[in-house]
Amino acid sequence: MRLKEEQIARLAEKVLGDLERAQLVEQKQGRAAVLAGIKSAIAEDLRLEEALERDAEALLEQTLKAVGGQGIDRHKMLRMIKEKLAKERKIVL
């Protein structure tokens, strides 16, 4: 999942707006700080996901080189590597 900075900002605004409308949040350090916190949580998770994808691609290439790559379903193997890394890193894809 890829989101541009402005999309992250829009998503953060929607999350906070919905919480405020339903009176489900008490903001302790002001709205701007809460909004920044939401953006940062989303951006950090997306960064972890991107890092995982990069690492999975690199691992796939290493594996294909090591075994020759013949008869291997690249797509399936990439998915398996991603799932393994996600489990190790406690990321939900």
Added chain:
Amino acid sequence: MHISEDRISHIAHRIYDKLWRDDLADFPDERRALDAVKGAIEGFFSVMEQVDQAVRAKLASYSQAKVPGSREWEILYQKFYAEELAKRKW
């Protein structure tokens, strides 16, 4: 842009944990707050999906249809995407 329910729940927990851990916010009703965050994320991606589909349909029906993924297609996609968001006052 497809996003699974598990992924939505995961991101919602990340947001909730961040706000609580950094002492930025309190939540009088944890379960309802988490549900609201999940609902907001789901709603956001639902609109994104609708916009994407509308833009793709517009591109496909364009009199001078471009090859999907080509540079011209991408430029038009971005242009129509911005128009579609503006139409929805996003």
